[in-house]
Amino acid sequence: MADTPTLANCAGVTADQAGCAADALLPVSPFYALNYHFGMLLGVEDFDTEQAYHRGKSRLHNAWLHREGVLWGLAVVVDPEHDEIRVTRGLALDPAGRELHLDEDLCLSLPAWLAALPAEERVRLAGADGTTPFAAHCTIRHRACLSRQVPALMEPCDGSGRDTAYSRVFETVEIRLLPGLAPAPPVPPYHRVRLLLGLAAARTEAADGKPAAQEDAAILKARDDLLAKPRPERLTLALERLRDCAAWDTAELTPPKTAAGEDWLLFPGPDAAGLVLANLEGLTLTRSGEALHLRSGTPNYAPRPSHLATRTIQELAAAAFFCCTAPAAASGPESATSVAAASAPATPGGPQADPRQVIFDGQQVRLQVTADLHPDSVKPAAFTVSGFTAGFGWKVHKVSDALFEPSDRSVTLSLSTKVTGELLRLVALGTGPTPLLGADLKPFAGAVGDPPAPTGRDFVHMQKGS
Incomplete structure (x- = not known):
């Protein structure tokens, strides 16, 4: 791990101590399979072929159909208290279709990382005293580690000479911190x-x-x-x-060639390719005597590719289809009336709240709606009020009473405590077990201007606090 001089597992075991290598230790051959038959004598080469076939099929699927990206976790955290950059546990896919799995947080001492850079690079990056703000970027790439030594015969026909050999391969990752911002990503395909x-x-x-x-x-x-x-x-x-x-x-669309340009790769990227996790901007160290300490820095995830779950993609596609345009007419013979009805914009149906008319006032919150609400649905259980404060987080304020005034179609919420925070949030339910209803029992339809919501929509409003 020459690129990360102090990178260590937070539990105290470095990847170098585990005997890791940057190159893949297991074979990949997705189009060459084992043909079993009765009485077949199996050797090491046969088991390698069997694994190489299935590993290759899996990687082809990951690389070409999903491409590289983070699946979950792998947050990059700037931790001034411990002078560290920390990457949390997570899972990703690299351009060669391999799963990048990190099962424990990895930490890097930023002062030690800076000190390990060549003197000229260190001065260029952080100034002569090491306190000039600078940028870096964090990447992740595959590593494979041999483990679990067991007794082994070293020659095929040797019945007496014994030694030990590694019996397992552990797939893990290498986290690197590199000077400067991440390079611009390649032009996407398609x-x-x-x-x-x-x-x-x-x-x-x-x-x-x-x-x-x-x-x-x-x-x-x-x-x-x-x-x-x-x-x-x-x-x-x-x-x-x-x-x-x-x-x-x-x-x-074609895969790239090897570095020597002699052959085509199987995957969209080479085995050595990694994945950018984040840019780290405004990294600043302060000097105390001879020591440097991390003071600040901000992660920026803009260069990170990420994957959404298939279910979420389905929901986004459905939202775009049903909410952003009018429903298509049914197939088959249609009259002019049915086509016109299908092309006409649908009405929201139930009452909606006006986000411009929300007022947070001490222990009260007031909002305006576009139509009468059924008074029996205007209950505290239909609302949530909270405030966010840095260093503390969210605080939920109990709604003790909710009152609808038909004369001006306003709702007044009484709170048990004064709502405070740098960010204030109101949620009025149009979904769930206790939603607001119109006087005609139509479900509450969110904010003014929202798409139609035949089964209801929540109204969520956030604004700056004090």
């Missing part, structure tokens, strides 16, 4: 799809001898044409165009 969806800019020059600018202009025109069509017709044509762009993108 340019045509991203352009069609408005996620990329059009190219202005030819690429690989192809008229890229002309092709991109055609995609943008097709996109404008789609948006101009009625929605029921637009959805089918948009899917066709999306599949066409995806086909061209995947046809041009």
